[in-house]
Amino acid sequence: MEAKANETFFIYEVFSQKSVSASFVHQFSLLAPNEEVALTMARENFLRREPCFNLWVVKRDNIHGLPPEERPFLERLDNKSYRETKGYGDLQARWRHHKEKYEEQQKHAGNGS
Amino acid sequence: MGDNVRVENVEQAKQNQEYAQALADLLFQLADDDFILAYRGSEWLGLAPHIEEDVAFSSMSQDMMGHAVMHYQMLEDLGLGKADDLAQLREAGAFRNAILVERKNGAGEYNDNPHYDWAYAIVRSYVYGLYKQVRLESLLQSSYAPLALISRKMLTEHRYHLMHWQVWLKQLANSTKEARQKLETGIARVWEDAGELSSLGQNADNIVRFGLIAGEELLRQRWLANTKDIFQKAGLSWPGEPGVPTERGRLGEHTADLGQALATLSEVYRLDPVAKW
Amino acid sequence: MQTQIERFNMTENEKMEAFLARIDRGEKIEADDWMPDDYRNQLVKLISMHGMSEIMGALPEKEWVPKAPTLRRKLAIMAKVQDEMGHGQLLLRVAEDLIAPLGKTREDLMQDLFTGRLKFHNVFHMEAPTWADAGVIGWLVDGAAIITQSMSLDTSYAPYARALHRICAEEKFHAQHGESIVLELAEGTAEQRQMLQEAITRWWPSLLMFFGPPENGNITSNQASNMRYKIRTQTNEELRQVFLKKYLPRIFHLGFTLPDDTIYFDEAEDKWVYQQPDWEAFKQIVKGNGPRSAHRLNLREMSYEETKWVRDAIMSFGRQVG
Numbered sequence A: 001m002e003a004k005a006n007e008t009f010f011i012y013e014v015f016s017q018k019s020v021s022a023s024f025v026h027q028f029s030l031l032a033p034n035e036e037v038a039l040t041m042a043r044e045n046f047l048r049r050e051p052c053f054n055l056w057v058v059k060r061d062n063i064h065g066l067p068p069e070e071r072p073f074l075e076r077l078d079n080k081s082y083r084e085t086k087g088y089g090d091l092q093a094r095w096r097h098h099k100e101k102y103e104e105q106q107k108h109a110g111n112g113s
Numbered sequence B: 001m002g003d004n005v006r007v008e009n010v011e012q013a014k015q016n017q018e019y020a021q022a023l024a025d026l027l028f029q030l031a032d033d034d035f036i037l038a039y040r041g042s043e044w045l046g047l048a049p050h051i052e053e054d055v056a057f058s059s060m061s062q063d064m065m066g067h068a069v070m071h072y073q074m075l076e077d078l079g080l081g082k083a084d085d086l087a088q089l090r091e092a093g094a095f096r097n098a099i100l101v102e103r104k105n106g107a108g109e110y111n112d113n114p115h116y117d118w119a120y121a122i123v124r125s126y127v128y129g130l131y132k133q134v135r136l137e138s139l140l141q142s143s144y145a146p147l148a149l150i151s152r153k154m155l156t157e158h159r160y161h162l163m164h165w166q167v168w169l170k171q172l173a174n175s176t177k178e179a180r181q182k183l184e185t186g187i188a189r190v191w192e193d194a195g196e197l198s199s200l201g202q203n204a205d206n207i208v209r210f211g212l213i214a215g216e217e218l219l220r221q222r223w224l225a226n227t228k229d230i231f232q233k234a235g236l237s238w239p240g241e242p243g244v245p246t247e248r249g250r251l252g253e254h255t256a257d258l259g260q261a262l263a264t265l266s267e268v269y270r271l272d273p274v275a276k277w
Numbered sequence C: 001m002q003t004q005i006e007r008f009n010m011t012e013n014e015k016m017e018a019f020l021a022r023i024d025r026g027e028k029i030e031a032d033d034w035m036p037d038d039y040r041n042q043l044v045k046l047i048s049m050h051g052m053s054e055i056m057g058a059l060p061e062k063e064w065v066p067k068a069p070t071l072r073r074k075l076a077i078m079a080k081v082q083d084e085m086g087h088g089q090l091l092l093r094v095a096e097d098l099i100a101p102l103g104k105t106r107e108d109l110m111q112d113l114f115t116g117r118l119k120f121h122n123v124f125h126m127e128a129p130t131w132a133d134a135g136v137i138g139w140l141v142d143g144a145a146i147i148t149q150s151m152s153l154d155t156s157y158a159p160y161a162r163a164l165h166r167i168c169a170e171e172k173f174h175a176q177h178g179e180s181i182v183l184e185l186a187e188g189t190a191e192q193r194q195m196l197q198e199a200i201t202r203w204w205p206s207l208l209m210f211f212g213p214p215e216n217g218n219i220t221s222n223q224a225s226n227m228r229y230k231i232r233t234q235t236n237e238e239l240r241q242v243f244l245k246k247y248l249p250r251i252f253h254l255g256f257t258l259p260d261d262t263i264y265f266d267e268a269e270d271k272w273v274y275q276q277p278d279w280e281a282f283k284q285i286v287k288g289n290g291p292r293s294a295h296r297l298n299l300r301e302m303s304y305e306e307t308k309w310v311r312d313a314i315m316s317f318g319r320q321v322g
Helices: A035-046 A068-074 A093-111 B012-013 B017-042 B050-076 B082-086 B118-139 B145-173 B177-194 B204-209 B216-233 B257-264 C004-009 C014-023 C036-064 C071-102 C106-115 C131-151 C156-188 C190-209 C221-228 C236-253 C279-289 C293-306 C308-315
Strands: A010-017 A027-032 A052-058 C264-266 C272-275
Touching: A010 C071, A010 C106, A027 A035, A027 B050, A027 C156, A035 A052, A035 B050, A035 B145, A068 C131, B012 B204, B012 C190, B017 B050, B017 B082, B017 B118, B017 B204, B017 B257, B050 B082, B050 B145, B050 B204, B050 C071, B082 B257, B082 C071, B118 B145, B118 B177, B118 B216, B145 B177, B145 B216, B145 C221, B145 C308, C004 C293, C036 C106, C036 C131, C036 C279, C036 C293, C071 C106, C106 C221, C106 C293, C131 C156, C131 C236, C156 C190, C190 C236, C190 C279, C279 C293, C293 C308
Parallel strands: none
Antiparallel strands: A010 A027, A010 A052, C264 C272
């Protein structure tokens, strides 16, 4: 079967992993007729100098994302300190306080005996 | 020195003239094969069927030329001259590459009406690559330790190349009638020369006796078995015993294509080989 | 915050105002954001020309790939020309995503190149007859390209900015590659120095033309809208002056001359004053009437058309052989 005249290659998004402990990151996109060919071209097109431990190619049609109008809704109120370490900044001082108090008590106990 | 030798470094190799000669003869074959085919690959730059493939293809030519440089460097270490001189100042008669790798990419020149043939490029790269694979694997057991070491390093890159060619061969073989026909023409052309690949040249007996690499027949059988398997998986009919070209490249007989290649490769360097470039 | 409903009800004028407000706030535009046709067209024109210039730019240097005088230089220039093709790939992908809503693909861009509708950079229409030309291209043409590209890193179109970041990182290697070739020739024999002097002389007008005609206070409507949209933020002459300030001293430090006796640095104005190149010739060159335009276009078109069967074949892979 001959290819139809108006058929064009598909867009594949390329993701790569730098090392076993690194997450996959998006690199760029390329045109290819199928995933197998996309995979053979991916590293040389985007990672000629960087280390590459593993590769993914994903057909762009299979990626689902937010339309531009909905992207602004990803923004959050800045009131979630309870989720973050910065919300617990008092802990160290309190531990220090207990340690000092304990040491003070030990000193007194030692003096007493 | 005879059978079961192990030569750890270049100084040891130089102590036995016969061994050093056999080693040099083999290294010229390895270096010249990769150098000339990498040059043919580099002529494709900017002309491949698809931009992304152009970029990918060039890396393989670079890797291959990188392998040649490592072999020329080993020859330099043996005291046979500077690597740049070995690559660019020898006359065609001193080259030991197989004829298959020197054939032009198409009817024209890289810079002028090239009319390059992608089917031939794929088949030549893959068939040569399959032989190179067998050769590198055998070199892992080479009596010359430095050669075994670099062969191991080259194998990783080379396997990645084979993956690439395998995809192309399989996809072209199972696509359009036109592609299938061009592929078969490419196979027929490659087959006219391919039989020479496993030749170890004039000094074959010593090369094998010193344990530098396995014998011609063993290399040839392994390579043909692998290639047959690949062709079968791709649904291609087996073209039978590969032929040998009229000129015997391993003996220093070459076609006009190599003369043209060397003239191009050394054009600038020959302006003044003593100058720094 | 704007909601989908509000945007849906906006008039074209209101959309345009909101778009310009985003630009003014320094926000970046993505491929699927609403954008005025004019913005899209300006981007397509700029980025497809940039991308094709990379692809066509591979050809003059490619002439020197096999001829490079040492094994190391052969490898380096191969890697460099490969990068140029890679940059073309990145830029064409950005352009392709912009023309996709218009029902167009890379194929259309290729055909536009062949018919002359899509132009490529003046420097790539020129001859490169010696090894020193390969050096000058790497050093000065890439040097000029780095200036233009790094000045555009802050472009309002985010996909273009991302491509440029990748490109600029590699251009640093290219500049060093060119400098290395040039310094070897400059420190070499009398013949090598002469070869380099001739190449500098030959490339001088093309290098001045690289940035386009000076505005002399008359910004064209294209430039004005590019600046309004923050696609690019410098004028041709501003970019050229950055180039001259960086590279002229280096040319003189190596003891080379330019084919312009009148050139001098005006301290008060803080700029180089130079003899204008032939801007009529420039127009002819970018129209496709340069010394190597037809040859290189022919090379590209021939290789593209003769390998159509390959693209068709892999596109139909997996279906039954007929």
